[in-house]
Amino acid sequence: MTLLHQADSMAIGSLELGILVLIAIFLFGANRIPQLARSMGQAKGEFQQGLREASEIAAIEDMDRGGFTEEVASEQE
Secondary structure, eight states: OHHHHHHHHOOOOHHHHHHHHHHHHHHHHHTTTHHHHHHHHHHHHHHHHHHHHHHHHHHHHHHHTSSOOHHHHHOOO
């Protein structure tokens, strides 16, 4: 079995997705699904913003070291 074939067999099909939607409706109720989706979207946005800010801080710190990462700067000392 090739790796590509394994990836195809692990993909979620429409039947599996439909079952997951039905389970979610059963567990949370149809009225709470939009609220849960909104909350998940906001959490994803906040997470991505945190990653962006951390990346910007790391880039600024690298520039303070002359454009080198912390490991390279410590090797040059």
